[in-house]
Amino acid sequence: MNPGDGGSIATMCGIAGYIGPRNAVEVVLDQLKRLEYRGYDSAGVAYPANGHIEVLKRAGKLTELKKLVDEVPRDSRIAIAHSRWATHGGPTNENAHPHYDAYERIAIIHNGIIENYLDLREELLAKGHKFRSQTDTEVAAHVIGEEYTEGVPLEEAVRKGVKRLRGAYALVVLSQHEKGKIVAARNASPLVLGIGAGENLLASDIPALLPYTREVVVLEENNIAMITLDNVSIMDLDGREQPVKPIHIEWDIAAAERGGYDHFMLKEIHEQPEVLRQCLAGRIDDNYQVRLEQVFSEHVWTEIDRVNIIACGTAYNAGLMGKHLFEKLLRLPTDVYYSSEFRYGDPVLSPKSLAIFVSQSGETADTLAALRLCKSRRIRTLGVVNVIGSSIARECDRTIFTQAGPEISVASTKAYTAQVTVLTLLAMYIAQVQEMPGVRVEEAVAELSGLAAKADECLKLEPQMIELATQFKDMPLCFFLGRGADANVALEGALKLKEIAYIPTQESPAGEMKHGPLALVQPGVIAVFGSTDPETRDKVVSSMKEIQARGGTVIAVVTEDDTVTERAADAIIRIPASKLGFLSALLTIIPMQLFAYHIARLRGCEIDQPRNLAKSVTVE
Secondary structure (H helix, E strand, O other): OOHHHOOOOEEOOEEEEEEOOOOHHHHHHHHHHHOHHHOOOEEEEEEEEOOEEEEEEEEOOHHHHHHHHHOOOOOOOEEEEEEEOOOOOOOOOOOOOOEEOOOOOEEEEEEEEEOOHHHHHHHHHHOOOOOOOOOHHHHHHHHHHHHOOOOOOHHHHHHHHHOOOOEEEEEEEEEOOOOOOEEEEEEEOOOEEEEOOOOEEEEOOHHHOOOOOOEEEEOOOOEEEEEOOOOEEEEEOOOOEEOOOOEEOOOOHHHHOOOOOOOHHHHHHHOHHHHHHHHHOOOEOOOOOEOOOOOOOHHHHHOOOEEEEEEOHHHHHHHHHHHHHHHHHHOOOEEEEEHHHHHHHOOOOOOOEEEEEEEOOOOOHHHHHHHHHHHHOOOEEEEEEOOOOOHHHHHOOEEEEOOOOOOOOOOOOHHHHHHHHHHHHHHHHHHHHHOOOOOOHHHHHHHHHOHHHHHHHHHOOHHHHHHHHHHHOOOOOEEEEEOOHHHHHHHHHHHHHHHHHOOOEEEEEHHHHHHOHHHHOOOOOEEEEEEOOHHHHHHHHHHHHHHHOOOOEEEEEEEOOOOOHHHOOOEEEEEOOOOOHHHHHHHOHHHHHHHHHHHHHHOOOOOOOOOOOOOOEEEO
């Protein structure tokens, strides 16, 4: 990707490929089914048949493609498939992948954006090429097709072709002349290879590979892979052979499936206590000391004078919690930046600063671009990432993995709690290393160790959240408010509701209400307050009264020992209290997630794949 070139938004759509003894068409369609959570609007498959490459594709869901496939039995030993989220050209049959080159000798599928596709298209049109779609992907197919002349192996044609492309891509190519291989190339958009017994696969994400193998290879940036029945090989853009380094995936297949829940989102909300246990596993010893093997040497932490946390969306909200803790506990100046704004703000970066990059997928394009800027300025970089082998994980100087397992729902839930927990662990570790005066690390870590049990208690609030969701599902507007850490969690609570229930929200520190947002309050408007800090409780109650005086209804999430707020709110949700108040605020996100989920369910919304969204944005 060339960050300075701009570009459109695209996402990690579904890529699948298979070569082996099974019915390849059935395998790649199964792979796409496991990637449906990404969001898509068309799908297609390509495989050799009757001396050419057969391409079948349809706008709509996989069921539409399956109807087409089922019309005639398809039984090939090699196939590629794709589910597309429209960027260049609408969601039509013609724009769906795969696409042929000019001569229909190859078929290609592609995630990402080819940023110079218009220039290439004009060049090809001048040569007499004809295009059947509006996509940048078809242009890439024609470019590679031009390089695929007599005597040139497919992998060499791909290597030469991608050098003419500028942008972000993970592309996969199948040829009618070389039916025993699939060739793939990757730049900025993820691609994973699966190594099986007498079969090999590829996909845009690991869950699509798990039913077939647990040995995977994350294709590196600017590398080209070739998979055959019994071999996987990799080379760089200069044709130099690269090592093939498989990693073993421990995930249970059920971890990537719904496990009996109606939606992945609900499953992942309920997984949070176990995720917290996994996140802390091996990182706290019997004396409540933090052990982080993945971070810098102890002396480095005495040099750092400022922290910059850089992230998008839910990860940004987690970063705000990190700022609260780093400044309040460590007295360490901390700024939180939106990744998309970081580079363009010409940030002032101290040589002694630390940049922390928070991302569930580890492939977020804006965050990755910000990371590369920091590295170019020789700033220390630390990743907080879930996906092992992801770009951010590999490019940061150090990485702490959240150990949350696969998150399937587009609306992030368990990733948020895991990210905040890791940032909390990191703060405790720094306090421990620096022997911060007044910070009782052992007591704080003991509280952190008990967080999973308290999260279990919060999940028992679900019946109450269903009742409240039933009562307020038709509200026109919802405020999410709080002070301190509660204000940070309010941002994430609001994001969940707008993402999956499509209800407008207004979120801010509670004290900001009277500076403008209060004008939006009228009968029917709901305000959800987080109120877990005794020091600000009276002021939060005053804000509640402001809402109610104008006809709004107040829901308050409070700790179990609060006897003040219940006299002011219209509805009270009680969570377990933590001696580390910051953690009490974090726990309030669980009832807020359940509230959003059940409202979306009652409104009939598409919960796991909300409109206009997909799991990871992998170009700018």
